[in-house]
Amino acid sequence: MRHLVANIATYTIAALLILGSALFAWMRSAQLVLSNEYATLARYEPTPEHAFEWREVGEHAYASNCRNCHGSEGQGWDQYPGLQDTARLFAAPGGREYLVELNLHGLTSPRWGAPMPSMGHLPDVELAAVLNHVLTHFGNTPPTGARLYVPADIAALRGPKRSPWEVNALRPGGAEEASGRTVN
Amino acid sequence: MNRVMSGFFWISLYLLVVLVPVFLMLIPPAPSGRSFWLELSVALGFVGLTQIAVQFVLIARFKRITAPYGIDIILQYHRQIAMVAVSLVLAHPLIIVIDNPSRLKLLNPLSGNWASRAAMMSVLTLVILVVSSQFRERLKINYERWRLLHLLLGVAAIVFAQLHVSMAGLYTNTPWKHAIWVVTSAAMVMLVIYLRVLRPAWQRNYRWRVAEVRPERGSTHSLVLEPVGDHGMRFDPGQFAWIKLEGSPFTLEEHPFSFSSSAERSDRLEFGIKSLGDFTRRIGDVPPGTRAYLDGPHGAFSIDRYPAVGYVFIAGGVGITPILSFLRTMADRKDHRPITLFYADNDWDSVAFREALAELEEKLDLHCVYVLKEPAEDWKGERGFLTGEVLDRHLPKEKLARFFFICGPPPMMTAAHEALQERGVPEARVHLEKFNLA
Numbered sequence: 001m002r003h004l005v006a007n008i009a010t011y012t013i014a015a016l017l018i019l020g021s022a023l024f025a026w027m028r029s030a031q032l033v034l035s036n037e038y039a040t041l042a043r044y045e046p047t048p049e050h051a052f053e054w055r056e057v058g059e060h061a062y063a064s065n066c067r068n069c070h071g072s073e074g075q076g077w078d079q080y081p082g083l084q085d086t087a088r089l090f091a092a093p094g095g096r097e098y099l100v101e102l103n104l105h106g107l108t109s110p111r112w113g114a115p116m117p118s119m120g121h122l123p124d125v126e127l128a129a130v131l132n133h134v135l136t137h138f139g140n141t142p143p144t145g146a147r148l149y150v151p152a153d154i155a156a157l158r159g160p161k162r163s164p165w166e167v168n169a170l171r172p173g174g175a176e177e178a179s180g181r182t183v184n
Numbered sequence: 185m186n187r188v189m190s191g192f193f194w195i196s197l198y199l200l201v202v203l204v205p206v207f208l209m210l211i212p213p214a215p216s217g218r219s220f221w222l223e224l225s226v227a228l229g230f231v232g233l234t235q236i237a238v239q240f241v242l243i244a245r246f247k248r249i250t251a252p253y254g255i256d257i258i259l260q261y262h263r264q265i266a267m268v269a270v271s272l273v274l275a276h277p278l279i280i281v282i283d284n285p286s287r288l289k290l291l292n293p294l295s296g297n298w299a300s301r302a303a304m305m306s307v308l309t310l311v312i313l314v315v316s317s318q319f320r321e322r323l324k325i326n327y328e329r330w331r332l333l334h335l336l337l338g339v340a341a342i343v344f345a346q347l348h349v350s351m352a353g354l355y356t357n358t359p360w361k362h363a364i365w366v367v368t369s370a371a372m373v374m375l376v377i378y379l380r381v382l383r384p385a386w387q388r389n390y391r392w393r394v395a396e397v398r399p400e401r402g403s404t405h406s407l408v409l410e411p412v413g414d415h416g417m418r419f420d421p422g423q424f425a426w427i428k429l430e431g432s433p434f435t436l437e438e439h440p441f442s443f444s445s446s447a448e449r450s451d452r453l454e455f456g457i458k459s460l461g462d463f464t465r466r467i468g469d470v471p472p473g474t475r476a477y478l479d480g481p482h483g484a485f486s487i488d489r490y491p492a493v494g495y496v497f498i499a500g501g502v503g504i505t506p507i508l509s510f511l512r513t514m515a516d517r518k519d520h521r522p523i524t525l526f527y528a529d530n531d532w533d534s535v536a537f538r539e540a541l542a543e544l545e546e547k548l549d550l551h552c553v554y555v556l557k558e559p560a561e562d563w564k565g566e567r568g569f570l571t572g573e574v575l576d577r578h579l580p581k582e583k584l585a586r587f588f589f590i591c592g593p594p595p596m597m598t599a600a601h602e603a604l605q606e607r608g609v610p611e612a613r614v615h616l617e618k619f620n621l622a
Contacts, residue, residue, distance in 0.1 A: 002484060003616065006257045007264075009195055014268040020203045021231050021272075025224035027210060068218060068354065078351075079290075079297045108286040113297050115286030164286050 052150050054125075058133030061126045065119060066134075074138030079113030087140035092172035100149070100157045101167050103127055108164035109171075115164055124151035124158075190252035201238060205364050206230040209355040221283045226355070229276035233345050233365075235269035236310075240338065240372040244379055245479060254484025256618055263317075270310050273345075277303065299351035306344035313337040331436045339376055342369050384433035387477045390415050394429075394474040395452070397467060402534035403459040404502060405467050406444065408452065409476055416450035417478060419443055420488040421513035422506040422589070422617070425480025427455070429470065433477045439463055442591075442617075443481070444505040444537075446512035447488075453478075456505030456536065485589065485617040487514075492587035492613070494522040496579065498570065498600050500592020501529055501536075506617060507591060508537055515547045523548060524580060528555040528570040528596060532563060553578045570596060572603035584609065591617040 063072075069080040076082030089095040104127075106118035119127065128149040135142045142148060206227055241249070242262045250258045281287050290300040313334060316323065320330050346369035349356060356362035396408040407427075411417075417425070424442040428435055445454035459465045487495060487510050497507045504527060511523070529535045532554070541552055555566040555574055566574050580586070588604055590597050597616055604614055 002254055002257055003260065003618070004611065006253065006261055009191075010261060010264045010268070013195065013198060013265065016199055017202060017231050017235070017268070017272070018228075020199070020206070021224055021227035024206055024210070024227035025220050028223035028226075029218065029220040078299070106284070106286065108289070113289060113295055113300075115284060115289065117284050117286075 054129035054132045058129035061130040084139045091143045095172045098170045105162040106164040109168045124154040127154045202234045225279035228272040232273035255482040302347035309337045309341040328437045387433040392476040400536045402536040404536040407455045418450045419481030420486040421447040421509040422486035423481040423483040425478045428477040442506040444508045446516045448516040458502035494586045496524045496588045498526045498590040500596040503592030511544045523550045525552045588614045
């Protein structure tokens, strides 16, 4: 009798532990509210394009999606690169597209141990805003006269799925060179 | 607190202990959330780690924890929940890699980071730990060596897992959150030190000596222990103790044996031991005066836990020892509740303790039924195996009111248990003692 009860207890405990973990995961993932709430984002949709109000949404999107790995000050840590070099990449030929591609499809490179996951699930508004946020923070200054991103720039590049390695090949200034590895 | 309440208390406590540290990680400032599968994988990793930590407490033989269940259940639970914990731990990297196959790079020790290397060491030790435990006999690892290996691997697994948590560091983003994990892991390592160094040292003050090793029938011996000094061991009839014989209290070699003496005497303990393995074969040569250390009493197989108007005891071979303790205790207490004893053995000459049982039959309301597998020609009692038909011939009419205690080799216990189920004996009235503790 005791042994039977003990078996039932084991299964019950195992099930409750998995349930508890799922609850934890749900609570954590439900924090991504903004990313899924297209309705909230609609009010940021620029009517004339130059009126794109990206600052607030960019800051929020950075905190929800990027801060984990790239750090609250874009400093990076361990296997995750810092973002201080983003403006230089943006200014290089093809850099403007490369930054969008790596967000849409993710990036795997020999330079860093951890891969960049795809952020393609984010709406155009949020992606454009967060790119602009990075380009104006963490020591980055966009080149004078350069136009920052608007949602239409992201939409234009949404196409067939690329692999994270293909994205790496698009990197301005060569895919192998370990530039930008200034913070570790 | 009654046993059911106490049982629920400990199960709830287990869930609480395992889940609360994980949920404390949600208290702000928490890192921003990620996708469901990634977060699930993290939660499973943490839950696996706390479960491994609790494993150290389960095997510590703390009587307050084991008493409501019986330590055999706790050890069974230790084995079962270990599988759950290891599965959850393995699910953690698996989900992470499936979520984004590029992360396979982290599994390469050359391209990963120290956090991932520590994680892989921890998983590796866990896998060796599980394999060496599941296949100990097939791998021909002797019990004492395995115990040492198990101990070292367990400590290594938790230390590497803690290093992984500390270095990955995402959820331990404030000092107090980090402290929860570091302190827990450190406490488990301390517990091992307590169990293997401090408790044996304390055991030295409670030394026993072998008073006598009495040969019994059927290559069985009665090991008689007396305390050195002014202490004793109060136990319930049917319980058992781990015995360390010869050597120091720090040895990893110890063996569980059931008391066969009356629970009314705490200063002269007897254990029935049959020659079955290396240690038990030598028991006859142990000289009187040999030092012994005891860890006990343990176990829940006792008539004192389950009071009834009468009992049926079913013993196979050396399984008679806890039952002998029941009978001797009842005789000392002048307890006249009716008892039927079924005792299966090979032949009449090898029936251990049959003289003692004959004496007890006179003092108690006891009816003994011997079932012999290979009896002599002139044997008039039951022959062959202990089957349902044998039970039918001798079970008292009011059998449903009685409690059944079965102890013997596993196939015999299973057969007897099934026979009782077929005869409509409620499950709650059948109690089994499984001997495979190791």
